[in-house]
Structure formats: C-alpha cells, structure tokens
Amino acid sequence: MKAVFVDRDGVINRNRKDHVKSWDEFVFLPGAVEGMVELTRAGLRTVILTNQAVINRGLLSREALDSIHDRMTGELEAAGAVVDAVYYCPHRPDEHCSCRKPRPGLLLAAAGRLGIELEQSYLVGDALSDIQAGRAAGCRTILVLTGRGLRQFLRRDARRVGGYSISRDLRHAVHSILVTEKLVPASPLDKLAMGARRALTLPVFEQLPRLF
Ligand SMILES: [Mg+2]
Numbered sequence: 001m002k003a004v005f006v007d008r009d010g011v012i013n014r015n016r017k018d019h020v021k022s023w024d025e026f027v028f029l030p031g032a033v034e035g036m037v038e039l040t041r042a043g044l045r046t047v048i049l050t051n052q053a054v055i056n057r058g059l060l061s062r063e064a065l066d067s068i069h070d071r072m073t074g075e076l077e078a079a080g081a082v083v084d085a086v087y088y089c090p091h092r093p094d095e096h097c098s099c100r101k102p103r104p105g106l107l108l109a110a111a112g113r114l115g116i117e118l119e120q121s122y123l124v125g126d127a128l129s130d131i132q133a134g135r136a137a138g139c140r141t142i143l144v145l146t147g148r149g150l151r152q153f154l155r156r157d158a159r160r161v162g163g164y165s166i167s168r169d170l171r172h173a174v175h176s177i178l179v180t181e182k183l184v185p186a187s188p189l190d191k192l193a194m195g196a197r198r199a200l201t202l203p204v205f206e207q208l209p210r211l212f
C-alpha cells in the first residue's frame with residue numbers, strides 16, 4: 001500500500017512562533033485541503049506527521065492536541081479527504097527519542113501499523129528534518145516552500161541533504177506525486193520539471209528555476 005506522509009505545521013496549517021495550542025490558532029494553508037482531497041481521490045493513503053515537543057515541555061496537553069487533530073481531520077473529511085492516521089512525537093529534543101524528525105520513527109510506526117510500503121511512498125515537508133526522516137525511511141521526498149520551506153531551502157545544508165524535489169505548496173506537491181504515479185497526465189511544464197529532477201547531478205539551486 002502506498003501512502004503520502006504529510007508534515008503538519010507549515011504544510012497543512014500555518015506555523016506559529018508560539019505553537020498551535022488550540023483550534024482557534026489552527027489556520028489551513030491555501031491549497032492544503034484541496035491537496036489532501038486529491039490524494040484521497042487518487043486512492044493514496046495519507047498520514048499526517050508532526051513533532052510536538054510542546055507536549056513534554058508541558059505547554060500543551062495530549063487531550064488538547066488530540067482535540068486539534070480531531071477538528072483538523074473533521075474538516076479534511078468534510079471536504080472529501082480521508083486521513084488514515086495522525087502521528088505525533090511528544091518528546092523534547094534532549095530526550096533523544098527515535099520518533100522526533102529527522103528520525104524516521106513516526107513513519108516506521110505508521111508503516112508497521114497500516115501496512116505501508118515505504119519505498120513506494122512519499123513524504124511532503126517544509127523542513128530539511130522532514131526530508132531527512134523521509135529519506136531515512138526510504139520514501140521519496142518533496143520539500144514545499146510554504147511554512148519554513150523557503151528559508152530551509154536557502155540554508156547552506158539544503159544542498160547536502162539533497163535527494164528531494166521542490167514544490168510550491170501541498171497542492172503542487174500532490175500534483176507532482178500524481179504525475180510520478182502516472183495517475184494524471186504530465187503537462188509540458190511537468191515534463192520539464194521531471195527532467196530537472198532526473199538530473200540529480202545538478203545542484204538543487206539550479207533546479208529551482210526549472211520547476212517554476
Ligand atoms: Mg513543518
């Protein structure tokens with residue numbers, strides 16, 4: 001079974017410096033709901049992943065986080081998307097757990113429980129740590145430029161991480177997944193982008209103009 005792992009903050013909803021602590025603070029990013037709906041229509045499973053160190057920092061209860069996730073999946077499902085699971089890491093970085101991204105624990109747990117074939121699956125994230133988690137799990141990865149994405153992309157180590165493609169936002173990332181899966185025909189622009197992606201010897205910075 002193929003799945004698309006989607007990071008939450010900065011991909012599905014707007015990042016907040018002081019963290020999303022209640023449903024009032026949860027704002028869907030443009031195109032995020034549509035992207036999730038298109039994945040479901042295409043028959044792909046969806047798993048939302050999120051690092052939530054706020055839990056073990058004592059800034060948010062598990063009940064409050066579950067309630068945010070219930071509202072989020074409720075809105076997505078009302079629009080026609082099926083969310084197969086939401087996985088979060090509650091640990092602080094100093095706890096050195098196996099599930100805080102860039103580690104792949106959340107993906108491995110979801111794959112084990114839902115029967116996901118990781119090599120056939122994708123991860124979409126707005127941080128290099130998401131990309132690293134996806135790659136460690138064997139998935140194909142897409143960095144979106146929403147949320148922290150653009151700034152992460154401009155970091156010096158963005159080149160070193162490598163091995164990911166770039167999309168403007170979740171809706172565009174979903175389109176490129178559906179093209180790769182041959183579920184929608186490739187437009188001439190898509191073909192250009194795929195050509196750039198195949199040319200993995202190109203530094204990622206040189207791929208950017210070809211993708212837009
Ligand atoms: Mg994020």
Ligand SMILES: [Zn+2]
Pocket residue numbers: 089090091097098099100
């Ligand atoms: Zn963890």
